[in-house]
Amino acid sequence: MKKTIIAIAMALVISLALLVGCGKNDSTSQGGVLVLSVNPEIAVEYDENGLVTGVTARNDDAKAIVDSCEDLVGKETRVAVTTLVEKIGDAGFFVEEIEGEGRKISIEIEEGSSVPNDTFLKDIISDVRSLVKTKGWKTPLLLKNGTDYGYSNYKDSDYDDSNYDNDSDYSDYDDSNYDNDSDYSDYDDSDYSSKKQSKPSKPAPKPAAPSNNSDYSDYSDYDDSDYDD
Numbered sequence: 175m176k177k178t179i180i181a182i183a184m185a186l187v188i189s190l191a192l193l194v195g196c197g198k199n200d201s202t203s204q205g206g207v208l209v210l211s212v213n214p215e216i217a218v219e220y221d222e223n224g225l226v227t228g229v230t231a232r233n234d235d236a237k238a239i240v241d242s243c244e245d246l247v248g249k250e251t252r253v254a255v256t257t258l259v260e261k262i263g264d265a266g267f268f269v270e271e272i273e274g275e276g277r278k279i280s281i282e283i284e285e286g287s288s289v290p291n292d293t294f295l296k297d298i299i300s301d302v303r304s305l306v307k308t309k310g311w312k313t314p315l316l317l318k319n320g321t322d323y324g325y326s327n328y329k330d331s332d333y334d335d336s337n338y339d340n341d342s343d344y345s346d347y348d349d350s351n352y353d354n355d356s357d358y359s360d361y362d363d364s365d366y367s368s369k370k371q372s373k374p375s376k377p378a379p380k381p382a383a384p385s386n387n388s389d390y391s392d393y394s395d396y397d398d399s400d401y402d403d
Contacts, residue, residue, distance in 0.1 A: 206287020208251060208298075210258055211280040212267050214239045218258070220251045224290040229254065239265065251294070255281070256301045260309075268313045279306070282318035 204222030209215065214236035219228040229246050231237040239261050246254040259279060262268070268277055279302060281295075289295065299317060306313055 204288050204290070206289065207284040208255065208287075209280075209282045209284060210255055211282070212259075212262050212277050214262055214267065216240060216258055217284075218246075218251060218254055220290075222288075222290055224251050224294055225249065226251055226254045229258075235267070252298045252301050255298050256305055259302050260305055263306075263309055263311055263313070268311050277313060279313055279315045280318060281315070285319070 205220050205227065208218045208220065209232075210218060213233075215232040216236045216239065217228075217230040217232055218226060219230070221227050226247050226249050229240055229243070231240040239258060242261055243254075243257055246257065281298065281302070283289065283295070295317065299315065302315055306315070
């Protein structure tokens, strides 16, 4: 009888341990890893609430950046990522080029990760873009694997070759402003071209030569035929 009770008790303990273990695994699986890459590559680990649980340098350039950022653990991921981007930019990495092309800010959620809410990636991108604009950096932002986490793959076009062709701040400017500007629409070359092309008018006719005996014109009806033979 005692052996049966002990066996049942042990089974209950094992079952409870398994349940606790599953609970921990579920909690961990709700977090994930965000990889920030410029040339320095940094992994930002976060929990189910989007709070940072660890920051890891993945190459030599990243080590100095991570060492210069203190107390990132426990902060929101968006705050940590923005801080890291600022440190990378201040270190001059956005000025350098790779094979003649400027560097890009790449953000990727590693496979198997989950995001804490629907605006997780959107908030991070918004904060990074705001920082880049404030700093005046001409650095495009690229989001990888965004579609796997409810956000379309994103490529920042604000700083590519079409920056000034399609940027709304400059969209009012166009060569047509001076071709069709209403302030000048009444102007037409025809006002002057017609004068250039028209033939000169004929000179005014010379005055008629005065007739003989003009002083006696009142008697022009006089005919001396009455006195003819």
